[in-house]
Amino acid sequence: MKVISAIATHSFREILGTRILYSIIAYAALVMLFAILASQWTIGEEVRFITDMGLGAMLFLGLVLVITRGAVTLSREIEKKTVLVMLARPIHRWQFVVGNFLGMGLVLLLLVFSLLLVLVLILLPMGGAVSWPLLGAAWGVFLELLMISAVALLASNLSSPVLATLITLLVFLAGHMASNLHVWISQAGDLKDLHLPESMLQVAQAYQSGPAHWFLQAAYYLLPNMAHVNFKMNAADAISIPGARLVAGTVYAFVYSIIATWISIAIFGRRDMR
Amino acid sequence: MSRITSAAIWLAGLALLVFGLIMIDGRATNLHPSADPMEKCVELNSATLSMLSVGNRPLVADYLWIDAVQYLGKTLAQHHHEIIDGKVVCVGFPAEKLDRAAEIFYELANRTVEVDPHFTYVHYMGALFLNDPHTDPDRAVNLLHTGILNNPKDWQLRFWFAYLNLMLKRDRETALEHMKLAAEMEGCPQFVLDIRDRLFTAPDRQLATMFLAGMLQKARSEMERKRIRQQMDELDSGVDLRQLLHDHHAHDHDHHHGHD
Numbered sequence: 280m281k282v283i284s285a286i287a288t289h290s291f292r293e294i295l296g297t298r299i300l301y302s303i304i305a306y307a308a309l310v311m312l313f314a315i316l317a318s319q320w321t322i323g324e325e326v327r328f329i330t331d332m333g334l335g336a337m338l339f340l341g342l343v344l345v346i347t348r349g350a351v352t353l354s355r356e357i358e359k360k361t362v363l364v365m366l367a368r369p370i371h372r373w374q375f376v377v378g379n380f381l382g383m384g385l386v387l388l389l390l391v392f393s394l395l396l397v398l399v400l401i402l403l404p405m406g407g408a409v410s411w412p413l414l415g416a417a418w419g420v421f422l423e424l425l426m427i428s429a430v431a432l433l434a435s436n437l438s439s440p441v442l443a444t445l446i447t448l449l450v451f452l453a454g455h456m457a458s459n460l461h462v463w464i465s466q467a468g469d470l471k472d473l474h475l476p477e478s479m480l481q482v483a484q485a486y487q488s489g490p491a492h493w494f495l496q497a498a499y500y501l502l503p504n505m506a507h508v509n510f511k512m513n514a515a516d517a518i519s520i521p522g523a524r525l526v527a528g529t530v531y532a533f534v535y536s537i538i539a540t541w542i543s544i545a546i547f548g549r550r551d552m553r
Numbered sequence: 554m555s556r557i558t559s560a561a562i563w564l565a566g567l568a569l570l571v572f573g574l575i576m577i578d579g580r581a582t583n584l585h586p587s588a589d590p591m592e593k594c595v596e597l598n599s600a601t602l603s604m605l606s607v608g609n610r611p612l613v614a615d616y617l618w619i620d621a622v623q624y625l626g627k628t629l630a631q632h633h634h635e636i637i638d639g640k641v642v643c644v645g646f647p648a649e650k651l652d653r654a655a656e657i658f659y660e661l662a663n664r665t666v667e668v669d670p671h672f673t674y675v676h677y678m679g680a681l682f683l684n685d686p687h688t689d690p691d692r693a694v695n696l697l698h699t700g701i702l703n704n705p706k707d708w709q710l711r712f713w714f715a716y717l718n719l720m721l722k723r724d725r726e727t728a729l730e731h732m733k734l735a736a737e738m739e740g741c742p743q744f745v746l747d748i749r750d751r752l753f754t755a756p757d758r759q760l761a762t763m764f765l766a767g768m769l770q771k772a773r774s775e776m777e778r779k780r781i782r783q784q785m786d787e788l789d790s791g792v793d794l795r796q797l798l799h800d801h802h803a804h805d806h807d808h809h810h811g812h813d
Contacts, residue, residue, distance in 0.1 A: 320619045320623075322776045323777055455604075
């Protein structure tokens with residue numbers, strides 16, 4: 280445990296010293312700029328607009344951090360063998376992976392918390408308030424980033440920096456469409472509710488059974504379903520998040536991240552570093 | 554060449570390129586076949602927009618609402634009516650184009666609430682601007698009706714829906730039904746209860762003034778306040794604009810037929 284916390288702290292400090300500060304400054308500048316513009320663009324909905332912009336920017340900056348740190352730096356370390364310096368010490372490979380994941384998780388938590396603070400400081404003078412839906416939405420952003428950082432870690436174990444970045448981005452995008460995929464393949468889902476064009480409807484109906492159905496079903500469980508942790512709509516419309524949904528989303532995100540890290544450990548453990 | 558001179562040349566070149574890009578963009582936008590907001594808003598349906606939003610549906614709704622607001626600013630919000638020698642004179646935006654403008658705004662507002670059905674302000678504000686004697690009153694009523702279906706616990710939507718049913722449809726029963734429901738909801742102010750109690754006793758014009766005064770009290774933006782005041786002024790003028798316009802149209806129609 281001591282080893283893991285030492286690696287996590289090392290990873291946390293390493294990231295903290297570099298990008299996080301710039302991210303916060305960039306975020307604050309972006310949101311403030313939009314705060315000024317918002318009063319001219321919208322009528323009576325400035326607080327909502329800033330909240331949506333803030334949460335969107337929070338996710339975007341987090342994603343940039345996950346990709347630059349998780350997908351690029353780690354895979355580069357593995358590719359250039361600099362990781363061997365760390366592994367030369369008396370630590371297990373699984374401890375290295377878990378430590379890195381925890382360090383990243385800590386950084387993401389700090390990033391989301393800091394950005395939430397900036398957002399609240401901008402919202403308060405405009406008549407906004409610190410509400411449970413807003414806090415829940417920020418927690419959802421953290422969970423989303425946690426899942427994607429686990430995917431980035433896995434991708435960095437599997438491939439080169441460029442490919443790892445591409446995989447992470449694709450999983451992020453596909454994860455946001457996973458709920459649509461679920462409706463497509465679900466027998467109970469009424470496809471007509473999706474307002475799909477006739478041609479797409481026919482394609483969707485073809486995937487209702489047979490091997491194609493099972494393939495899509497597997498793809499669905501492979502992807503992180505971001506809809507489970509997406510509470511931005513609740514924050515925008517000031518609708519309370521049901522406790523069960525929040526808990527289910529949190530558990531789902533943690534279990535998904537653990538599974539992805541588990542696979543990372545297995546791959547990293549068997550990897551030939553020479 | 555000094556570093557300052559080369560930096561100045563580099564900056565000037567960049568500025569020239571940016572200027573050129575802006576000019577080309579302006580020309581290209583004018584040449585674009587979907588410059589009409591009506592066409593633009595039907596390019597992508599709400600399901601596609603939601604899917605492309607990467608988990609940021611509220612942001613997409615905000616963008617669509619901003620689009621609607623900008624269109625609103627150019628059209629409906631600019632115009633008001635004046636009555637000169639018993640004739641309704643439309644100021645700020647051509648009356649003959651108002652119904653088309655209202656149709657476009659209605660589509661934009663509908664697209665917004667399809668992406669985010671709980672964006673109540675769009676239903677409320679949209680209906681306020683669509684309530685114009687030159688345009689089809691059903692659009693305002695429909696937008697509020699969708700709003701109530703999506704947000705049954707919002708007192709403000711029911712209050713406004715009751716007003717439109719009373720003033721446009723002359724349907725006092727439906728108005729009372731929604732006023733009763735609005736009065737039971739959380740955060741409902743006292744004036745809703747007062748109006749509800751007087752719905753069958755007070756004259757229409759007095760009720761309308763009470764409704765608009767209540768809305769003015771809860772208005773969130775200057776544009777909203779301006780619009781409500783305009784409607785109050787129209788009410789104070791003592792002329793039923795819808796009836797007057799209807800009479801004029803009927804008169805014009807008879808006149809044309811007479812010539813035939």
